[in-house]
Amino acid sequence: MGSVEERLLLPPPPARSGDAGAGGAKRGKWEKTYLDVLGVCCSAEVALVERLLKPIDGVRAVTVVVPSRTVIVEHDLAAVSQSHIGNIGGADPPPINDGNQSPRHQQGDRQEGGGGSSLQDAAAMIARNNNDGYIAVRTTALADNSTVARMQRLVEAAQNSRSKTQRLVDSCAKYYTPAVVAVAAGVALVPLLLGPRGAQDPKRWFQLALVLLVSACPCALVLSTPVATFCALLRAARMGVLIKGGDVLESLGEIRVAAFDKTGTITKGEFSVHGFHVVGDKVGMSQLLYWVSSIESKSSHPMATALVEYAQSKSIQPEPTSVTEFRIYPGEGISGAINGRQIFIGNTRIMARSSCYAAGAGPEMEGQQGASIGHVIVDGDHVAAFSLSDDCRTGAAEAIRELRSMGIRSVMLTGDSKAAASRAQRQLGGALEEVHSELLPADKVALVGDLKARAGPTLMVGDGMNDAPALATADVGVAMGLSGSAAAMETSHATLMSSDVLRVPAAVRLGRRARATVAANVIASVGAKAAVLALAAAWRPALWVAVLADVGTCLLVVLHSMLLLWDPAGAGWRRRGGGGDPEACRATARSLAMRSQLAEASNGAAGTAQGRRPGGGTKAGCHCCRETSEPSEHDHTAVVVDIPAPSAGAERPGVVAPTAAIGCCSSSAREACAAPTTVTTVNSAPRGCCGGIGEGDSRENARTSCCTDARDSPKKAGKQCNARCCSGGKQDTLKSQAQDTISTLK
Ligand SMILES: Nc1ncnc2c1ncn2[C@@H]1O[C@H](COP(=O)(O)OP(=O)(O)OP(=O)(O)O)[C@@H](O)[C@H]1O
Ligand SMILES: [Zn+2]
Numbered sequence: 110m111g112s113v114e115e116r117l118l119l120p121p122p123p124a125r126s127g128d129a130g131a132g133g134a135k136r137g138k139w140e141k142t143y144l145d146v147l148g149v150c151c152s153a154e155v156a157l158v159e160r161l162l163k164p165i166d167g168v169r170a171v172t173v174v175v176p177s178r179t180v181i182v183e184h185d186l187a188a189v190s191q192s193h194i195g196n197i198g199g200a201d202p203p204p205i206n207d208g209n210q211s212p213r214h215q216q217g218d219r220q221e222g223g224g225g226s227s228l229q230d231a232a233a234m235i236a237r238n239n240n241d242g243y244i245a246v247r248t249t250a251l252a253d254n255s256t257v258a259r260m261q262r263l264v265e266a267a268q269n270s271r272s273k274t275q276r277l278v279d280s281c282a283k284y285y286t287p288a289v290v291a292v293a294a295g296v297a298l299v300p301l302l303l304g305p306r307g308a309q310d311p312k313r314w315f316q317l318a319l320v321l322l323v324s325a326c327p328c329a330l331v332l333s334t335p336v337a338t339f340c341a342l343l344r345a346a347r348m349g350v351l352i353k354g355g356d357v358l359e360s361l362g363e364i365r366v367a368a369f370d371k372t373g374t375i376t377k378g379e380f381s382v383h384g385f386h387v388v389g390d391k392v393g394m395s396q397l398l399y400w401v402s403s404i405e406s407k408s409s410h411p412m413a414t415a416l417v418e419y420a421q422s423k424s425i426q427p428e429p430t431s432v433t434e435f436r437i438y439p440g441e442g443i444s445g446a447i448n449g450r451q452i453f454i455g456n457t458r459i460m461a462r463s464s465c466y467a468a469g470a471g472p473e474m475e476g477q478q479g480a481s482i483g484h485v486i487v488d489g490d491h492v493a494a495f496s497l498s499d500d501c502r503t504g505a506a507e508a509i510r511e512l513r514s515m516g517i518r519s520v521m522l523t524g525d526s527k528a529a530a531s532r533a534q535r536q537l538g539g540a541l542e543e544v545h546s547e548l549l550p551a552d553k554v555a556l557v558g559d560l561k562a563r564a565g566p567t568l569m570v571g572d573g574m575n576d577a578p579a580l581a582t583a584d585v586g587v588a589m590g591l592s593g594s595a596a597a598m599e600t601s602h603a604t605l606m607s608s609d610v611l612r613v614p615a616a617v618r619l620g621r622r623a624r625a626t627v628a629a630n631v632i633a634s635v636g637a638k639a640a641v642l643a644l645a646a647a648w649r650p651a652l653w654v655a656v657l658a659d660v661g662t663c664l665l666v667v668l669h670s671m672l673l674l675w676d677p678a679g680a681g682w683r684r685r686g687g688g689g690d691p692e693a694c695r696a697t698a699r700s701l702a703m704r705s706q707l708a709e710a711s712n713g714a715a716g717t718a719q720g721r722r723p724g725g726g727t728k729a730g731c732h733c734c735r736e737t738s739e740p741s742e743h744d745h746t747a748v749v750v751d752i753p754a755p756s757a758g759a760e761r762p763g764v765v766a767p768t769a770a771i772g773c774c775s776s777s778a779r780e781a782c783a784a785p786t787t788v789t790t791v792n793s794a795p796r797g798c799c800g801g802i803g804e805g806d807s808r809e810n811a812r813t814s815c816c817t818d819a820r821d822s823p824k825k826a827g828k829q830c831n832a833r834c835c836s837g838g839k840q841d842t843l844k845s846q847a848q849d850t851i852s853t854l855k
Pocket of ligand 2: 370371372374485571572573
């Protein structure tokens with residue numbers, strides 16, 4: 110515990126994203142301070158954090174959210190300052206702010222965070238980009254009222270409610286050892302208590318006490334859960350599912366209901382536009398497509414991509430820079446101002462928001478069975494309607510049927526229209542047991558809560574930012590890692606590293622196997638000890654039998670847990686670096702490349718994008734599967750970013766550049782890689798992807814054979830390059846996830 114305490118008290122490196130920070134949110138007389146404390150990595154440390162913070166005068170409540178490594182301290186600002194709390198909690202002192210945003214936002218969002226540089230740096234930069242001008246800033250709402258902040262609160266509430274059971278378990282555990290020692294001492298002292306008659310055989314009682322102490326040694330019992338969990342997490346990672354911890358695995362095994370988001374989860378999220386019709390004669394088609402595509406190019410919604418492409422197919426080029434006042438209305442659509450016009454695009458809800466009450470979609474849209482209908486409102490006038498649709502993913506129906514065969518109900522929760530939801534249900538052959546449509550993010554949360562109450566432990570699979578609160582509310586939230594939003598990945602408890610929804614039943618099955626393994630381990634370890642004790646009490650206490658049973662059950666538990674690595678589907682024991690699952694490997698590579706792309710997009714990468722194949726993905730080969738992965742038809746997001754090598758000495762060890770990234774073993778980038786290519790650091794790269802690379806900590810360069818044909822050994826190929834095989838994003842949870850994967854794959 111001492112070392113944990115040290116870690117918690119150590120101020121984290123200021124430049125690292127997500128390590129530490131503090132900020133506050135005013136709650137009347139009381140202040141809430143949020144600390145991102147790197148040291149909190151398991152629930153065992155919750156009690157320690159509470160012990161550190163609760164005794165402070167003026168602190169009313171301390172909540173530790175383990176998954177996000179956040180400590181929320183409610184305190185009286187007059188009695189104890191934020192910086193005092195921050196210092197004790199191990200975070201940088203909180204900066205002065207109006208107290209509206211949690212600092213746990215990642216680097217790009219950390220204006221108020223304790224990262225130490227964002228707000229100052231930003232001001233200096235703006236003052237440099239505007240020497241001769243001036244900047245007018247108008248604040249229209251408190252950050253506390255923003256959608257992101259609201260979602261964050263929903264997420265937080267969901268995560269807080271989960272840690273209570275864990276606390277109960279933790280508080281029981283701390284009484285075990287003292288209790289055993291006390292009982293053993295009692296047994297040893299029995300002869301004294303019994304008086305002269307009992308003292309005849311004090312040696313026997315003493316031996317019995319020793320046997321009790323050895324038998325009570327909970328080695329096998331303690332190993333029974335973590336070893337099984339470790340093996341199951343490794344197995345999950347190999348099949349392309351990143352699970353954020355053993356408790357998630359446990360919950361996976363209990364799932365009774367699976368709720369699926371539609372767009373991007375059950376369906377591909379690749380819309381095609383069926384029709385785009387101008388309503389009235391106020392605006393021409395070209396003008397309209399220009400406005401719509403320019404505004405949509407700022408949105409990450411799958412419909413936006415389709416509308417932009419539709420405009421481009423009509424030779425209209427969007428100009429996102431001409432759009433101002435861009436806003437997203439989750440579950441409704443988007444809005445923006447362009448050429449002095451206020452434009453709203455979305456479903457019927459957005460019409461109400463824009464004070465436009467059109468009679469209907471228009472006769473052109475009639476007969477568009479099962480399509481999603483969208484509307485365009487310009488300065489309060491309904492000027493266009495469009496229809497689009499997308500299709501279910503391959504394997505979605507099979508996944509749902511498989512879940513049903515396991516006794517799990519499947520439900521759809523979608524923000525899309527009833528018609529679009531019914532269309533998906535028809536494509537699935539009516540496999541879903543319930544379909545709920547036209548839901549806002551809060552509706553999804555309520556429905557997940559309802560499913561939990563009436564049907565039992567619930568799993569939610571989703572991809573969008575609008576799914577994040579529901580993912581957090583579910584017993585297990587699973588994000589679509591390949592195409593999903595950062596918010597969904599950040600909030601979820603597990604991430605699918607491919608678009609293959611069949612991994613969902615596979616993960617649940619693994620969760621069940623892990624639970625059964627743990628149960629058998631517990632029974633074996635407790636049973637063996639009970640047998641030894643019974644033998645000792647009934648016959649004679651033999652210390653060697655107790656020791657043998659102790660070591661034997663430990664071995665048994667470990668070997669039994671390792672069976673989880675066995676793939677019952679027939680692939681057997683998969684070795685790292687040879688014969689891995691090509692699809693999982695390929696998917697991991699794609700997803701990590703995608704994350705690096707996201708990181709690049711948000712921060713502005715210092716690098717050049719190479720190997721980008723619009724609509725075709727990147728040819729990627731990974732050592733873990735020893736195969737060169739051909740892109741599938743869905744590999745749209747794959748990207749390879751090679752960072753040119755800096756001049757000698759330019760590399761700065763310890764400088765974290767989370768945006769710097771390269772794709773996984775790109776063959777197409779071979780030439781570029783033949784020249785030394787250096788990635789200074791990748792703080793979340795699951796190095797196992799390329800098998801055998803990446804010794805040392807995450808800041809070191811790895812010399813790998815990434816750029817050579819994946820089938821060739823590094824020596825045979827004769828070319829080596831300094832390269833990180835795969836890079837991840839900058840989120841802290843993703844980082845820890847990746848680090849978990851690295852250690853498991855190691
Ligand atoms: N960028 C956009 N352009 C046009 N319409 C949009 C946009 N974003 C959202 N909408 C409208 O809002 C509706 C709800 O969006 P939301 O993101 O909540 O759910 P969804 O993606 O359609 O479905 P799901 O919840 O299954 O992922 C969409 O069906 C669409 O009609
Ligand atoms: Zn979705």
